[in-house]
Amino acid sequence: MKKKKFGQRWNELLKDIKDNPDALKSAVMSFFVMGLGQFRNKQKAKGFTFLGFGAVAFLTELFTGGYFYIFSDLAQYPADPGGQIYFIRDYGGIFSKGLWGLATLGKVVRGALYRGQAVETFNKIIPWLSADNSVTLLGTGLIALVLTSIVLSVWIYNIRDAYVSRKLILKHGTIETGKEYVKRLWSDMFPYLVLIPTLIMVLFFTLIPFMFSFLLAFTNYTYRIPVPSRLIEWVGFKNFAMIAGDPGWFSVFSQILSWTFFYAIMASATCYIMGLIQAVIIESKYVKVKKFWRTIMIVPWAVPAMISLMVFRNVFENTGLANQLLLKTGLMPAVSNFLFQIGLQGRPDTVISWLTVNYNGNLAKAVVILVNLWLGAPYFMMLITGVLTTLPKDLYEAAAIDGASKWQAFRNITLPLILRATLPAIIMTFTYNFNNFGAIYFLTGGGPAYNLEQIPLSMQVMGGIPGQTDILISWIYKLSFSNNAQLFNIAAVYSILIFIFIGSISVVNLARSKGIWEEE
Amino acid sequence: MKKYSVSDIILKIVAHIWLILGSIVVLVPLLWMVSAAFTPGKLLSGVPLIPDFSNLSLEHYTYIFSYKSNPASLLADYPGAFVRTLQIAVLNTIGVVFFAVITGFAFARLRFKGKKQMLLTMMILQMFPSFMGMIALFLLFRTFGFLNKPNYLALIYTAGSIPYNTFLVRGFMRNIPKSLDEAAAIDGASPLQILRLILFPLIVPIVGFLAVGAFMGPWLDYILQSVFLQPEQMTVAVWLYRTTDPLLTLVYNPLNFMAGALLIAIPIMVVQFFMQKYMVYGLTSGAEKG
Numbered sequence: 001m002k003k004k005k006f007g008q009r010w011n012e013l014l015k016d017i018k019d020n021p022d023a024l025k026s027a028v029m030s031f032f033v034m035g036l037g038q039f040r041n042k043q044k045a046k047g048f049t050f051l052g053f054g055a056v057a058f059l060t061e062l063f064t065g066g067y068f069y070i071f072s073d074l075a076q077y078p079a080d081p082g083g084q085i086y087f088i089r090d091y092g093g094i095f096s097k098g099l100w101g102l103a104t105l106g107k108v109v110r111g112a113l114y115r116g117q118a119v120e121t122f123n124k125i126i127p128w129l130s131a132d133n134s135v136t137l138l139g140t141g142l143i144a145l146v147l148t149s150i151v152l153s154v155w156i157y158n159i160r161d162a163y164v165s166r167k168l169i170l171k172h173g174t175i176e177t178g179k180e181y182v183k184r185l186w187s188d189m190f191p192y193l194v195l196i197p198t199l200i201m202v203l204f205f206t207l208i209p210f211m212f213s214f215l216l217a218f219t220n221y222t223y224r225i226p227v228p229s230r231l232i233e234w235v236g237f238k239n240f241a242m243i244a245g246d247p248g249w250f251s252v253f254s255q256i257l258s259w260t261f262f263y264a265i266m267a268s269a270t271c272y273i274m275g276l277i278q279a280v281i282i283e284s285k286y287v288k289v290k291k292f293w294r295t296i297m298i299v300p301w302a303v304p305a306m307i308s309l310m311v312f313r314n315v316f317e318n319t320g321l322a323n324q325l326l327l328k329t330g331l332m333p334a335v336s337n338f339l340f341q342i343g344l345q346g347r348p349d350t351v352i353s354w355l356t357v358n359y360n361g362n363l364a365k366a367v368v369i370l371v372n373l374w375l376g377a378p379y380f381m382m383l384i385t386g387v388l389t390t391l392p393k394d395l396y397e398a399a400a401i402d403g404a405s406k407w408q409a410f411r412n413i414t415l416p417l418i419l420r421a422t423l424p425a426i427i428m429t430f431t432y433n434f435n436n437f438g439a440i441y442f443l444t445g446g447g448p449a450y451n452l453e454q455i456p457l458s459m460q461v462m463g464g465i466p467g468q469t470d471i472l473i474s475w476i477y478k479l480s481f482s483n484n485a486q487l488f489n490i491a492a493v494y495s496i497l498i499f500i501f502i503g504s505i506s507v508v509n510l511a512r513s514k515g516i517w518e519e520e
Numbered sequence: 521m522k523k524y525s526v527s528d529i530i531l532k533i534v535a536h537i538w539l540i541l542g543s544i545v546v547l548v549p550l551l552w553m554v555s556a557a558f559t560p561g562k563l564l565s566g567v568p569l570i571p572d573f574s575n576l577s578l579e580h581y582t583y584i585f586s587y588k589s590n591p592a593s594l595l596a597d598y599p600g601a602f603v604r605t606l607q608i609a610v611l612n613t614i615g616v617v618f619f620a621v622i623t624g625f626a627f628a629r630l631r632f633k634g635k636k637q638m639l640l641t642m643m644i645l646q647m648f649p650s651f652m653g654m655i656a657l658f659l660l661f662r663t664f665g666f667l668n669k670p671n672y673l674a675l676i677y678t679a680g681s682i683p684y685n686t687f688l689v690r691g692f693m694r695n696i697p698k699s700l701d702e703a704a705a706i707d708g709a710s711p712l713q714i715l716r717l718i719l720f721p722l723i724v725p726i727v728g729f730l731a732v733g734a735f736m737g738p739w740l741d742y743i744l745q746s747v748f749l750q751p752e753q754m755t756v757a758v759w760l761y762r763t764t765d766p767l768l769t770l771v772y773n774p775l776n777f778m779a780g781a782l783l784i785a786i787p788i789m790v791v792q793f794f795m796q797k798y799m800v801y802g803l804t805s806g807a808e809k810g
Contacts (some may be wrong), residue, residue: 139659190711191632198623198682204660205679206645206653213652281539286532295793296543302792303550306740306757307781310764311553314774319565321552328569374545435649442742442761477651481747488655495649503647510643 023166030162034155037162041169046181050158057151065093066127074126085115090128098144106132110229121228134232138215142208216492223486239493248456252466260471264434267372272426274373275380283388301378309442312371316354323351339363355444361468364444368469372439387421427509431502435473446470446478462487472498557779564774580779595762595771596754598780604670605755608738611671615678616685616734617727623682624689625715629701642683654747661748668750676744677737685730692726693719732795739784756784
């Protein structure tokens with residue numbers, strides 16, 4: 001069936017309404033009071049259900065708000081001379097005040113004079129003398145937004161139902177009994193009922209936090225705004241303009257971004273190649289006790305990543321295992337000189353500072369990638385081992401008959417088959433590494449630091465300075481949580497950028513495998 | 521017996537040299553960790569490269585089990601941290617199993633509007649960097665008075681795992697023939713009965729895999745636990761991190777870290793090895809270890 005255009009559907013609806021004035025009457029009744037149209041249609045059970053829902057929503061608004069204060073003596077305080085009274089702010093309930101807060105992010109700060117009295121952080125007796133906390137308003141506003149959309153959709157459904165039921169009654173002369181209705185509703189609604197706990201969880205722990213942080217990108221919220229003594233404001237795309245327009249920020253951002261890409265690509269590629277080599281060697285006919293070697297090689301995968309990373313942080317301490325080994329085996333001068341020659345080490349013939357030297361961050365970057373290789377190779381080894389066991393034997397026999405060498409067979413049969421089978425996993429690993437916070441944070445903590453002259457003045461003032469091995473995600477962490485930064489708005493902007501990039505890659509990756517989405 | 525050619529022998533030697541070198545690289549850091557856990561003192565340089573069995577010390581374990589914290593200390597006592605983490609882990613396991621089964625079932629077997637869109641939305645939303653969401657969650661927890669109460673963190677872990685687990689269980693369930701459900705439905709079984717009596721026994725492997733993952737997760741999640749809990753409520757991950765943070769000079773002792781880390785790493789490693797079979801299933805569905 002072809003989808004109809006919106007305009008066409010609209011015209012059909014208008015025509016339908018013109019033809020059924022009686023059904024429209026029921027719909028209008030339900031428009032004003034939920035369930036009223038259903039009563040007119042003589043569908044009592046339904047009517048009570050909708051009426052009850054509407055009443056609950058209405059009473060919630062009434063009782064969560066301060067409407068009763070309007071009639072109390074307290075409300076007699078006038079506005080300040082020239083001041084304004086925010087009616088919804090002072091009396092509104094969860095829905096109206098929530099949406100008001102979301103739109104304005106608050107109007108009255110602590111210490112201000114409002115309706116003739118001083119505003120405190122929290123005033124137990126007179127609610128409107130509690131200061132507006134923009135952050136809380138944003139959060140409750142989002143909850144209100146979600147609740148409002150739920151109520152609105154039930155309300156719309158109620159109107160539609162009144163209309164459609166009336167039409168059916170007029171057409172068939174009979175009405176669906178309450179029992180039939182409940183039975184039908186139960187089977188229609190069963191999947192949603194099953195999903196209610198899940199939806200609540202996703203709503204509160206995924207959707208609302210997502211919207212909250214998304215919206216932060218359009219505010220001026222940083223640690224410099226001590227709520228509730230000051231208000232957060234909506235600033236539109238100003239933060240986006242700042243990170244793109246300030247040349248200093250932009251240069252730091254591009255450095256971080258290019259390292260993030262380099263890291264994600266190198267980390268995935270090295271792990272893949274190493275995993276491939278390991279799998280091919282262990283599965284080859286030259287190795288007899290395959291299970292023994294495989295078990296040893298997957299050990300790093302069994303160790304919790306955070307622990308291995310922190311062990312490696314100690315391994316590469318100045319007095320750690322790496323330097324001790326080099327000293328004991330007498331290789332230290334050679335390795336130190338070699339690293340000096342290829343430009344990774346500041347001075348020759350010294351003990352190597354793997355993670356801390358301020359010479360250039362490249363040595364630390366190399367260590368980051370190598371440690372990731374240690375951690376990540378077993379994953380691909382296991383994956384590729386699995387693929388190898390499923391390869392069709394007859395292809396190799398045919399190739400051997402055609403006189404192909406083993407290398408040719410590997411190059412032209414094995415490799416393409418493995419690549420094709422593991423492509424989704426490679427893409428997933430790339431996106432995973434792109435956001436691999438732990439691999440940076442637990443190993444280097446983002447260090448070594450940049451030279452201060454590489455950091456623009458604006459960033460030195462605002463805070464949130466990244467280290468040389470910081471990838472985008474660990475920089476975001478620093479931007480939002482280090483004590484002298486807490487640039488939540490900037491961090492949110494970068495989060496949105498990552499989200500768009502990683503999200504689109506993942507969507508393409510998921511959509512590629514059509515079988516996953518087909519419904520039988 | 522087939523005879524080996526010269527090139528075969530060379531390849532065999534090369535392969536084994538590679539494997540031996542690889543094993544050294546894989547095992548040495550871990551052996552060093554074990555050795556460090558039993559070395560006295562607090563200096564990494566004191567850890568012998570070749571384990572010195574005459575100088576083994578249980579000093580760090582005595583410290584771990586006898587240290588008593590007070591509200592002002594930078595470090596909580598390890599047994600307390602262990603119990604708190606265990607609670608989070610158990611709650612998370614229960615939550616994950618419940619939601620994985622019920623949501624996976626809904627998406628695999630039930631028909632409803634917007635099914636595909638819902639799953640896709642959940643999976644995409646999950647790609648948003650979680651630190652930013654943490655600020656919102658922090659506020660939410662503060663509003664509900666959940667802050668500084670370790671058990672409530674299980675809510676966040678459980679919720680966070682829903683999209684991916686749903687995807688996995690759904691995929692697993694779709695490989696179970698629908699004729700089983702239909703036969704049961706003809707006999708008058710309700711959808712929930714079908715899930716409980718017919719499908720659940722068949723999805724035990726994947727659910728077991730998820731349960732083990734859910735149990736292990738909280739032991740090694742540092743950031744969330746460090747932001748949401750005060751030091752006196754700290755968990756094992758925070759405990760471990762703090763002992764290797766050179767800035768906290770009072771409690772900094774990398775050897776204590778090694779000892780504490782070993783305590784939780786060993787059980788986890790044992791479980792990982794036992795669960796290998798299921799892990800491979802997770803891998804082939806494109807899973808990634810976190």
